[in-house]
Amino acid sequence: MTTTRFAPSPTGHIHIGNLRTALMNYLIARKADGTFILRIDDTDPERSKEEYVDGIKRDLDWLGLHWDRVERQSERMDRYAAAADQLRDIGRFYEAFETPTELDLKRKKQLNMGKPPVYDRAALALSDAEKDALRADRGEGVWRFKLDQARIEWNDGILGDISIDAASVSDPVLIRGDGQVLYTLASVVDDTEMGVTHVVRGSDHVTNTATQIQIIQALGGAVPSFAHHSLLTGPQGEALSKRLGTLSLRDLREQGVEPMALLSLMARLGSSDPVDLRTEMSQLIDGFDLGRFGAAPTKFDAADLMPLTARHLAGLVLADVAAPIAAAGVPDDMAEQFWAVTRENITTLQDLAGWWAMMRDGADPVIDAEDTEFVAQAIALLPDAPFNDQSWGAWTAAVKEATGRKGRGLFMPLRKALTGQAHGPDMSALMPLLQVVKARNVTG
Incomplete structure (x- = not known):
């Protein structure tokens, strides 16, 4: 049976470089209907912290990289x-x-x-x-x-x-002299006794692999299939190692990055296949081919995660986002309409609260100096709330007739006055959701 493992040290939070190793080993195991082991490398009692063990499990669970069993090296000293x-x-x-x-x-x-x-x-x-x-x-x-x-x-x-x-x-x-068992020995013993068949890790371990092969053979074990993925660099090819602390999975999660956006990028980054947003883990498993990855340093740009996150969110249905929509304060009877309007106008789910606050309380208007008189005249023609999907068309038609403005010169100042933004949802769909639109909100 194919058996792989991810063996992080609980001395800090998992970062994007660790994820690459974890994901590749996970996908190999799942594609072969094998076993994926989470092995906690906690042989250093001074640096290993239980809070980091919990954090590692939380990060992997968030991504859907579910392990078949957990092993702890501190329990295997004998x-x-x-x-x-x-x-x-x-x-x-x-x-x-x-x-x-x-x-x-x-x-x-x-x-x-x-x-x-x-x-x-x-x-x-x-x-x-x-x-x-x-x-x-x-x-x-x-x-x-x-x-x-x-x-x-x-x-x-x-x-x-x-x-x-x-x-x-x-x-x-x-x-070591103080008796601490180091990674090289512990890893060999564990891989041998746990029947690990495939080991994927960073190319900085190539020399370690050479020595471990001899240790495995000396102990009479079976040598796994080894593969060494390229190391990540920054977008300009700069060393990423000094920035890994700012690229922890915990931080990316708090920034609103979606799991499937992150996994879709990391499952293809450095391979000959283009990055393709996937919606389910099974798609990543089926499409994974270790042989399509190259040895050249791989450029990683955290900015690529946000467009992928936005695309992922745009494809979700209401049931997928009901909880964050409710948490933003949107009434249940408005949730479906709210999601239809905002789904293609957010980058992360954290943006939902801002959209609802604008709809509920009104926006700080943005009015260019040359549009001040025009906007004041237009607001005087604004029909009373509540609005419907015909309100925008009727209002802009009335403003056009009264002022002679048309096209962008007509629509953009009105959008910015009502929403405070130059871009956003179709105004015909947005208007029915606006709860407070008063002359004082728009003209000050």
């Missing part, structure tokens, strides 16, 4: 300890004691000599007595996995054939 013992038993795990300063000096020396700055495995030459002395002086050391210094190869689902020389990579640290 499994990582067992794997570490297994690696020790086969001679692939060793303790090292260099300080960060010593490691930095070694790297600089290697670079000066034109060599790759990889760990020199000096710890392998330590005697038991020397290790005891270092442990007494510095505390517990870190535990490194001893790589087989051969080429590591795999066929990547996006990047194609990959080959990395393990001799150019440092033996990875899997357990």
Whole structure:
């Protein structure tokens, strides 16, 4: 069975880059009728917060990326300890004691000599007595996995054939001196024991994948199919990493971005297929093809989300938006007419309250200086409320006859005087919804 996972660290809110990874893994699992695991990477007790765990679940639930089960790495420490013992038993795990300063000096020396700055495995030459002395002086050391210094190869689902020389990579640290199990070991153990078959993540993990393949093989596990998607940049190709904190899913939700608008964009961004707004998750699942994604950096512009959100909202029926319309204060008997008028004139559902406030209370009029006398004359001809769908036509006809104005010079000043806006719904449809239109509202 196809099994994928999304493994966020609960040290902050999910951002747009995390979403790309989560969505791809979700779509792969669902397209194959497989299993999608939410795996909380909470092995760092200092930085992991329960509020972020709740936030991750809330964000995924908002998007409809429903998981089949939740796993928490903090509850699996015994499994990582067992794997570490297994690696020790086969001679692939060793303790090292260099300080960060010593490691930095070694790297600089290697670079000066034109060599790759990889760990020199000096710890392998330590005697038991020397290790005891270092442990007494510095505390517990870190535990490194001893790589087989051969080429590591795999066929990547996006990047194609990959080959990395393990001799150019440092033996990875899997357990810190304070005992904290690091991502590389925990992820390998979990992927192996949970039967993960496909792993999609960012291209910044390519080297991690190479080392993890060897660790999986050392532990006797099955190597999943790996794929590495391109990293996101800003719209001009600038690095997006520094802005990810402002592109959290929580913030996008609060800005009024609709889930299907966001998912439609992210399911196609970076692929050879055009972005196409979808209305249902099943459409995204059916149309997803990992092989259509490229390796080039992918430009992401948050501004693209608002037009997609507006298009999505315009396609909804009243039942889909009954709750936010009611929350805006629109009476039930006016809801259908209100939605028909506003559905193509909002960017987010947050705009509904503004439209209803204008209809209910009247707008701050916008009157150009050259139109002051004309608008005053027109308001004197405005029929009494309530209005119907014939009111706009009858009023503008009367104003045209009285003033001689026509076309844009007639209609635009009247629209701006009644609504305070130069654009909006068809005035014949809007007029019946206007609750307060008084001369003082329009002419001041």
